[in-house]
Amino acid sequence: MKPRLFYVIAWLPLALLLGVQLYARQFDGWGRWAAAPLFLLPVILSAVLVVFGVAICRREAAAGRALAAMATATLAAAIPALWFVVRVLAS
Numbered sequence: 035m036k037p038r039l040f041y042v043i044a045w046l047p048l049a050l051l052l053g054v055q056l057y058a059r060q061f062d063g064w065g066r067w068a069a070a071p072l073f074l075l076p077v078i079l080s081a082v083l084v085v086f087g088v089a090i091c092r093r094e095a096a097a098g099r100a101l102a103a104m105a106t107a108t109l110a111a112a113i114p115a116l117w118f119v120v121r122v123l124a125s
Contacts, residue, residue, distance in 0.1 A: 035086050037094065037104060044083055044107035050076035051114040073118070080114035087111055 054076060058069040087108030094104055 035090065037090055040083075040086060040090055041103070041107050044087065044111040047076045047080035047083060047111055047114045050079065051117065076114040077118045080111055080118075083111035084108060084115060 051073070054069075054072045058066055058072065061069055087104065091101055091104050091108060094101055
């Protein structure tokens with residue numbers, strides 16, 4: 035994956051997570067449980083993009099290029115996966 039494409043796609047899991055949270059907020063009780071599988075999409079996409087982001091970061095570091103922007107994009111892609119891990123550990 036090209037770094038420029040990754041910069042654009044890296045924010046997608048965070049946007050999906052926020053969208054699913056806004057959608058699930060309208061339900062009460064069992065409705066929230068029924069909407070729970072929707073949260074898997076941003077979490078799985080986040081995990082996949084983090085793997086790509088780490089690989090791109092390693093490639094950029096080997097080439098001697100700056101990593102700040104790529105590391106920020108990888109961190110943004112990791113937020114939904116980290117959110118899920120914290121939710122699982124807290125429950």
